[in-house]
Amino acid sequence: MAEKIVVDPITRIEGHLRIEATIEGGKVTDAWSSSTMFRGIEIILRGRDPRDAHHFTQRICGVCTTVHSIASIRCVEDALGIPIPDNARLLRNLIMASQLMQDHVIHFYHLHALDWVDLVNALEADPQATAKLARSVSDWSKSGPEYFQNVKQRLAKFAQTGRLGVYANAYWGHSAYRLPPEANLMAVAHYLEALDWQREMIKIHAILGSKNPHPQTFLVGGMARPIDPDSQNALNAHSLARLRDLFEYSRLFVEKVYIPDLLAVASFYKDWAKIGGGVGNFLAYGDYPMTPDGGFEGFYFPRGVVLDRDISQVFPVDQEKISEYVARSWYTYDREDQGLHPFVGETNPLYTGPDPPYDFLTTDDKYSWVKAPRYMDRPMEVGPLARMVVGYAGGHPEIQQAVDALLKKLGVGPEALFSTLGRTAARGIETLLIADKPVLWLDELADNMARGILAVHNGEKWDPVTWPRDAWGVGFHEAPRGALGHWININDGFIANYQAVVPTTWNSGPRDAKGRMGPYEAALIDTPIADSRQPLEILRTIHSFDPCMACAVHVLDGEGGESVQVRVS
Amino acid sequence: MAWNEAPARQGVPEEILRRWERKGVSRRQFLQFCTGVAATLALPASFIPKIAEGLETDRRLPVIWLSFQACTGDGEALIRAYHPPIDNLLLDVISLEYMDLIMAAAGHQAEAALNQAVGKHAGRYVVLVDGEIPLADKGYCTIGGMSALEVARTLCSRAAANVAVGTCASYGGIQHAAPNPTGAAPLADAVPEAGNVVRLPGCPCNTENLTATLVHYVTFGRMPEVDLLGRPKFAYGMRIHDHCQRRGHFDAGQYAAEFGGREHRLGYCLYKLGCKGPETFHNCPSFEYNEETSWPVEAGHGCIGCSEPVFWDTMTPFYLRLPNVPGFGIETTADKVGIGLAAATAAAFAAHGVASAFRKKDRMEAEKVKKED
Numbered sequence: 001m002a003e004k005i006v007v008d009p010i011t012r013i014e015g016h017l018r019i020e021a022t023i024e025g026g027k028v029t030d031a032w033s034s035s036t037m038f039r040g041i042e043i044i045l046r047g048r049d050p051r052d053a054h055h056f057t058q059r060i061c062g063v064c065t066t067v068h069s070i071a072s073i074r075c076v077e078d079a080l081g082i083p084i085p086d087n088a089r090l091l092r093n094l095i096m097a098s099q100l101m102q103d104h105v106i107h108f109y110h111l112h113a114l115d116w117v118d119l120v121n122a123l124e125a126d127p128q129a130t131a132k133l134a135r136s137v138s139d140w141s142k143s144g145p146e147y148f149q150n151v152k153q154r155l156a157k158f159a160q161t162g163r164l165g166v167y168a169n170a171y172w173g174h175s176a177y178r179l180p181p182e183a184n185l186m187a188v189a190h191y192l193e194a195l196d197w198q199r200e201m202i203k204i205h206a207i208l209g210s211k212n213p214h215p216q217t218f219l220v221g222g223m224a225r226p227i228d229p230d231s232q233n234a235l236n237a238h239s240l241a242r243l244r245d246l247f248e249y250s251r252l253f254v255e256k257v258y259i260p261d262l263l264a265v266a267s268f269y270k271d272w273a274k275i276g277g278g279v280g281n282f283l284a285y286g287d288y289p290m291t292p293d294g295g296f297e298g299f300y301f302p303r304g305v306v307l308d309r310d311i312s313q314v315f316p317v318d319q320e321k322i323s324e325y326v327a328r329s330w331y332t333y334d335r336e337d338q339g340l341h342p343f344v345g346e347t348n349p350l351y352t353g354p355d356p357p358y359d360f361l362t363t364d365d366k367y368s369w370v371k372a373p374r375y376m377d378r379p380m381e382v383g384p385l386a387r388m389v390v391g392y393a394g395g396h397p398e399i400q401q402a403v404d405a406l407l408k409k410l411g412v413g414p415e416a417l418f419s420t421l422g423r424t425a426a427r428g429i430e431t432l433l434i435a436d437k438p439v440l441w442l443d444e445l446a447d448n449m450a451r452g453i454l455a456v457h458n459g460e461k462w463d464p465v466t467w468p469r470d471a472w473g474v475g476f477h478e479a480p481r482g483a484l485g486h487w488i489n490i491n492d493g494f495i496a497n498y499q500a501v502v503p504t505t506w507n508s509g510p511r512d513a514k515g516r517m518g519p520y521e522a523a524l525i526d527t528p529i530a531d532s533r534q535p536l537e538i539l540r541t542i543h544s545f546d547p548c549m550a551c552a553v554h555v556l557d558g559e560g561g562e563s564v565q566v567r568v569s
Numbered sequence: 570m571a572w573n574e575a576p577a578r579q580g581v582p583e584e585i586l587r588r589w590e591r592k593g594v595s596r597r598q599f600l601q602f603c604t605g606v607a608a609t610l611a612l613p614a615s616f617i618p619k620i621a622e623g624l625e626t627d628r629r630l631p632v633i634w635l636s637f638q639a640c641t642g643d644g645e646a647l648i649r650a651y652h653p654p655i656d657n658l659l660l661d662v663i664s665l666e667y668m669d670l671i672m673a674a675a676g677h678q679a680e681a682a683l684n685q686a687v688g689k690h691a692g693r694y695v696v697l698v699d700g701e702i703p704l705a706d707k708g709y710c711t712i713g714g715m716s717a718l719e720v721a722r723t724l725c726s727r728a729a730a731n732v733a734v735g736t737c738a739s740y741g742g743i744q745h746a747a748p749n750p751t752g753a754a755p756l757a758d759a760v761p762e763a764g765n766v767v768r769l770p771g772c773p774c775n776t777e778n779l780t781a782t783l784v785h786y787v788t789f790g791r792m793p794e795v796d797l798l799g800r801p802k803f804a805y806g807m808r809i810h811d812h813c814q815r816r817g818h819f820d821a822g823q824y825a826a827e828f829g830g831r832e833h834r835l836g837y838c839l840y841k842l843g844c845k846g847p848e849t850f851h852n853c854p855s856f857e858y859n860e861e862t863s864w865p866v867e868a869g870h871g872c873i874g875c876s877e878p879v880f881w882d883t884m885t886p887f888y889l890r891l892p893n894v895p896g897f898g899i900e901t902t903a904d905k906v907g908i909g910l911a912a913a914t915a916a917a918f919a920a921h922g923v924a925s926a927f928r929k930k931d932r933m934e935a936e937k938v939k940k941e942d
Contacts, residue, residue, distance in 0.1 A: 007676035040750035062642020169682035170673035210868035211858035224870035233836025351708035457828035
């Protein structure tokens with residue numbers, strides 16, 4: 001008999017997400033993804049100075065901090081036709097790369113790992129055997145029996161207090177946990193090490209942009225961090241040396257801890273390479289301009305679309321083909337059987353869900369604050385897997401090599417990519433690929449400095465009197481969670497209209513007018529559930545997308561029903 | 570390593586140091602942490618043993634972190650904590666009973682863990698809140714089917730103390746900015762039952778100020794002394810401008826005029842590029858961020874006043890210099906300026922309550938600055 005279950009709050013994510021699912025015969029037969037919070041940032045942007053917009057949009061998310069700043073300054077620069085100095089391109093690449101690495105490592109250890117790693121079971125591990133295991137997968141220096149003994153002891157003391165705090169009442173001992181105690185202990189040790197690592201390596205953001213979270217350094221037209229080898233108040237040779245150290249520290253941890261752990265854990269869960277496939281369509285805007293002109297043809301991560309898991313063909317991206325539906329979201333359109341392009345979109349919020357406190361949403365009607373974006377009228381998955389699939393299908397040599405190497409190590413074929421495990425593995429692959437790049441950009445920066453090229457900001461169009469009366473622009477970014485786009489209309493020097501369509505909107509969106517599921521929902525279908533009271537398996541697939549709900553939340557129209565062209569995503 | 574050995578135990582009993590060593594925290598780490606907390610709170614060294622005693626494991630403070638309309642920046646800030654490091658904080662200093670960002674349990678199990686903690690520690694736990702609570706419609710933020718308001722009421726009214734982490738929970742932040750579409754309200758406004766909320770504004774909150782506040786509570790059994798706006802005096806008693814490393818340039822009349830220009834590269838004052846340091850009370854110049862690595866003005870971008878009440882409306886446009894900045898003497902106190910700002914904002918909301926008031930005001934001030942220039 002079918003049983004409907006609720007998982008709310010979905011923890012170890014950014015924000016407020018609720019999953020309702022029907023379970024029958026030990027499997028998920030239907031699923032609904034709902035965002036239960038929204039704020040209204042784009043409406044707040046109207047009438048403000050477009051040069052301020054990135055400070056506002058940055059606060060869309062404090063986890064993937066920086067990504068909405070970058071998309072914002074890019075859309076204003078696009079609208080006003082402002083090229084940026086080469087140093088600004090390099091500084092942005094360095095900030096984006098460190099953000100991606102930090103975000104992905106935190107995701108793996110602190111948000112996702114406990115779906116696969118049984119913390120309590122680690123207490124049964126033999127430190128000697130753990131050391132042996134650790135040394136068999138990596139030559140990372142912290143791998144002696146004493147080290148693991150200390151971690152185990154610390155864990156045991158903590159458990160003995162009887163107060164497990166944030167680790168209390170989880171699914172420990174669940175039958176779907178499959179790692180031996182030693183692998184659990186190794187992963188727990190690295191969970192703690194990664195806490196240190198993320199805190200230390202993100203000093204990169206402080207050096208380049210004052211602080212993290214929410215670095216304060218982005219500018220329309222460039223960056224605010226001055227560069228000058230002869231000043232102690234600018235990025236100089238000393239700062240470059242510190243950055244080199246921190247990026248090397250970052251790379252080593254990715255290469256010697258994150259990736260070996262990913263492979264070790266994955267090898268026990270290969271059946272998850274057949275679960276959680278989802279919609280099978282992938283969208284990537286591409287990013288990391290490698291050439292001074294900044295054009296997308298020179299992006300490290302390529303732009304493209306792959307449909308129906310067919311990796312024999314990559315289609316170009318045309319933003320005109322994006323539309324959003326609200327048939328199952330708490331908004332109204334005049335004609336809800338149609339989707340609307342962001343430029344002609346409407347946002348008329350109308351909460352028609354049950355009055356809280358409630359047990360179930362009305363899932364046969366509207367059930368989320370997230371709209372349902374579609375590309376060529378199809379649901380699309382965005383994120384690390386989309387980037388790797390688009391790169392792999394397009395013949396990107398480094399992506400192909402890295403993906404093939406990983407598939408070989410796990411003994412699976414490319415079809416394994418389209419799964420919960422594939423999504424989690426793709427995140428690791430791209431972290432490894434990006435970890436090599438900062439040293440190149442630091443070299444270029446040093447070269448510019450040596451040649452006296454010190455500009456970080458193009459101020460020619462800083463003054464609004466230089467702007468056209470009416471300007472429109474689009475800014476794209478490949479955020480850690482996927483394809484991000486901001487659209488702006490500047491009128492008379494102020495923001496007339498601002499829109500963002502965000503990765504988690506693509507992935508977590510509900511059904512559309514034709515009843516087609518969003519990627520989260522589609523990925524949950526057929527997921528095995530051993531115990532419907534402890535739906536650990538649902539968390540695995542949902543976490544594999546790395547949800548970021550504050551990003552996905554749509555704008556609220558303050559006038560209560562007035563039709564506006566603004567949306568949040 | 571004389572600096573390491575000279576202060577010896579700082580008067581901290583040997584048995585306490587041994588206990589921490591057994592937990593994997595070296596005596597040096599532990600003493601550094603206690604000394605750092607004393608410095609942050611501007612306490613003399615004689616308080617270090619008291620701080621050490623306050624941190625004993627069996628007295629771990631039950632803490633509940635609630636996140637409402639927020640970007641999670643404050644939660645992310647917490648996991649960058651240095652003093653103490655986040656792993657020590659979680660395992661040894663406090664008992665974090667609930668925090669949806671990192672907790673292992675989800676759904677019903679997460680709710681059960683929360684209820685269990687509340688039942689066990691009623692009247693003794695501390696609630697940390699980030700984000701705001703929407704009052705226009707309960708459907709704008711629900712957790713486990715409960716409205717944010719109901720969750721906050723239930724949990725904050727039974728807490729020993731409530732702390733607003735970040736500007737959103739303290740005074741209203743990004744979603745509170747005009748025209749405040751969701752009727753977002755800071756904790757103290759939405760939940761009067763929360764009592765005297767200690768406010769740690771900042772976007773995000775400087776995690777050093779949060780850990781120092783928690784340790785203060787653990788050590789002394791009460792929250793630190795606050796100003797009239799509810800901010801601990803140890804962190805918000807001085808203007809950014811008062812301790813800014815670029816202050817000498819301000820006094821000498823040396824200003825950066827454009828980003829990346831010579832004066833900007835040499836570290837001149839950012840006042841003309843819009844710096845709001847003269848009207849912002851925060852300890853950024855002293856404690857900086859990410860283990861004292863940097864802070865906005867040091868890194869070349871003006872202060873945006875992110876710890877001031879409703880700064881999204883009162884401090885924008887960010888790149889226009891402040892009009893009528895007074896002589897920056899000692900004639901004005903933190904309380905006076907802070908109250909002035911809050912009162913002006915409250916009046917503006919009361920009188921207009923709509924975005925247009927702010928947009929007009931921005932433009933008027935923009936014109937004024939242009940004329941003065």
